[in-house]
Amino acid sequence: MHVDASVVEAIPDTQTRPYAIVQHPPAIPPALSIYFDLLRLLAAMVVVVYHTWDRFFPDAHVKWPGHEAVVVFFVLSGYVIAYTAARPGLSWSEYARHRIARIVPVAWAALALVLGMALAKGVFPIGATLANMLFLGQAGFWWIEAPSNAPYWSLSYEVWYYVIFGAWVYAPQRYRKAAALAALLLAGPKILLLFPVWLMGVWLYRNMPALDRQTALVIYGLSLCAAIALCWLDVSDSLRNWLYHVFPPAWKAHYSTQFLYDILLGLVVTAHFAAAAAMGTAFGLLKRFEKPIRYLAGFSFSLYVFHTPLAELFAAETNPAIFYAEMALCVFVLGQLTERRVGFYRGLLTRPGSRSKTSILR
DSSP, X not given: OOOOGGGOOEEOOTTTOSOEESSOOOOOOHHHHHHHHHHHHHHHHHHHHHHHHHHHOXXXXXXXXXXXXXXXXXHHHHHHHHHHHTSTTOOHHHHHHHHHHHHHHHHHHHHHHHHHHHHHTTOOOHHXXXXXXXXXXXXXXXXXXXXXXXXXXXXXXXXXXXXHHHHHHHSOGGGHHHHHHHHHHHHOHHHHHTHXXXXXXXXHHHTOOOOOHHHHHHHXXXXXXXXXXXXXXXXXXXXXXXXXXXXXXXXXXXXXXXXXXXXXXXXXXXXXXXXXXXXXXXXXXXXXXXXXXHHHHTTHHHHHHXXXXXXXXXXXXXXXXXXXHHHHHXXXXXXXXXXXXXXXXXXXXXXXXXXXXXXXXX
């Protein structure tokens, strides 16, 4: 998603948003766009294997980078949101509708699935379900996990990043700082500890370095090696243990206790994306597989959000091939009803007569 920031011009707009873009950002190079779709698909698959591997292969000790995949999601999300927010004519209400249509149907369907499973067992996790429906499970000083869906935590984080970013970008100039500060305070310290990782994607979109092909190739290779080394050498555990030693209450940060490692890894991922942007034509081979990559990537969010409750639903299955086939089939069905119908849900949120002819946010 290489974008040359020099081709857009910012002008003040104190009534609607702190700046307005008067020229469309350039189109995302197709090969690079396919590469990013492939990355988010692979990242979602890694998270699934990370959570299910030991169930079938307890003696095969493989360190799957599940948490690292979330860092990739965060950086990519910041980049994409910064890119889409730079499109002209996008109001705060449109921004909100597009984000809601993208997130809520999948998130609420996952919570409804778990709630139905729990009620069938005579368990009533109503409070935890409601808190996570409103994405408050990790906000402030709370720690309310979504029932039977631990990965949901990152979704709660990301929604608050959308809120903070939207408050800063779309609030009127005189209210911008107050709106952003209110969003920051409501999000709370745990979520803010990983906010720099998400902002790396925003920064990269707005400050994409101009790299020659040779330099990009070197950075691309080094960033891959660095990411593997960080994971293989258990740098996350080392940094977290050090943090616990110097500041014992740090454990209360829960999913953010690895924030030092996540920021370090985020820098590596950002460098990798910058290199990939400068190597767009090098991914030309991916164009041959564009349709299957894009189609399957269209289920990556569903795969991430639904896989844990589905793993519980199929807990009795002992054959890994059948287990993953059942999960894939359910993700396909649920994804068709949620993630792949974003346009339908967006239409439900749009007032009659105000629907634009083109989609601004995917």
